Amino acid sequence: MGDLLRNEGPVIVGFVCAIIVIANYYFSSPVLSNAVSSLRNNTSLLAAFASGLGAVNLINVNYKYITTRRKGLWMIAPIYLVLFPINTILGIYRHPVYDFLYSQINMSIGIALGAFVGFFLVQGVYRTLRIKNVESLLLVVGMFLVILRKAPIGSLIWSGFVPIGDWLLFIPVVGGIRALIIIYGFGIVSIGIRTILGYERTQFGILAAAKEE
Amino acid sequence: MFKEGMIVNFILLSIMTVGYLYILQKIKGGYLPEIRNIPAIDALKEYTGRAVEMGRPMHFTSGDTSQDISSGERFPNVLSGLRIAGYLASLCGKMGADLICSIGMPTILPLAEDIVKSGFIAAGVPEKFTSETVQFTGGQYAARTIGNIARYNIACNVLVGDIGSTAWTICEAAASIGATQIGGTPNDSNMVVLVVCSDYTFLGDEQYTAGAVISKNPPDLASIVAMDFFKAAGMVLLFLSFILLNMGNNWIINTLRL
DSSP states (O other), X not given: OHHHHHHHHHHHHHHHHHHHHHHHHHBOOHHHHHXXXXXXXXXXXXXXXXXXXXXXXXXXXXHHHHHTTXXXXXXXXXXXXXXXXXXXXXXXXXXXXXXXXXXXXXXXXXXXXXXXXXXXXXHHHHHHTSOOSHHHHHHHHHHHHHHHHHSHHHHHHOTXXXXXXXXXXXXXXXXXXXXXXXXXXXXXXXXHHHHHTTOOOGGGTOOOGGGOO | OBOTTOHHHHHHHHHHHHHHHHHHHHHHTTOOOOOOOOHHHHHHHHHHHHHHHHTOOEEEEEEOSXXXXXXXXXXXXXXXXXXXXXXXXXHHHHHTOOEEEEEOOGGGHHHHHHHHHHHHHHTTOGGGOOTTTEEEOOSOHHHXXXXXXXXXXXXXXXXXXXXXXXXXXXXXXXXXXTOEEEEEOSOHHHHHHHHHHOSEEOOTTHHHHHHHHHHOOHHHHHHHHHHHHHHHHHHHHHHHHHHHHHTTOOHHHHHHTO
């Protein structure tokens, strides 16, 4: 009975929840919409608890860096372990120091990383420009046509770059992306059906990896 | 009773479900469909072997924190990514490579831990899973992930799941230390980045079918066959709609909107 509950219990709960949400998507009923709203609230509650698990994971990882004297990390890890409780307490009381730490350190790191994207993009484009086969040649030609469409010098060199670039962007590219979106749609439906019928159990952390490979 | 415009939608979903169950019964009855190999899955094996030879770990990430998973449509993307993480863990366990997973969403952290752990257990090396294997990145997902990539000096970076705008940053950080890359995301604007940056990519629905190709379980195989059948039906419907619309007939479009 215990094994049955442990293995099949989550599947049954998942099935019932999925049926309620799907029914609410197709049928108009105040009972269903109330049930779905309640389920969504519970999901947010569970997500909040999961944040706590994330914090525990970070503490574990940093603690291990210290205990194993991991090269290059064991000296940084204590900073996290000290700042974490301080920041949590300051955050609970909305202390101005918390706002300072968030806006002046956390946000600054985020913005700095955002700024890196420009450099990474140039680096990526440089690697892409190396023509290794016919596909990469086509990619480079297409890229230059689209760049010349957008760059002011393009229309100065030849007015035909703009319509060619427009055609590339709005006909083949849009067609290709839409085809992919349709295919993704089928993929999502396929996973959805498998999940609802209880054949997909990855979402419960049950990989059945023993069967794989 | 039905919401407006939902009747045909509901009928189509019902047909797909019945079709899936029918194909599943056929497969259970002995019908074995031929499934093509996905190059990115073969590359996972090859790159894990390379990581062992180099004495450097593999790295996996399934996406960032910009939108919480409980919002809905991103869940299948992350789920399919985690399935590949489980397979990667079993490969690493069997071949003797280390694995580091950077997880950006706290909601999937326990799932990722369980899945990666079961991958190592399946390979017979549960001790390979340590508290360092699956790491939560916190709010600064990109910073922590590129930090992990650099600190552990990874041999191969596997980004499969719901990869967002951080794709460039992570891919280039890994490329700068000479790591090979395998990418995959159904996120249409960032998929292009992964195609450009990665050595192998899970293209189109390959990410969803990868788990099935690996496991070859009847329910998974049935979903591949059913999906292919529905894709063919969808193409026929698109083609017919195109012809009829050009003849001034909106019948298919109007029917689908019922």
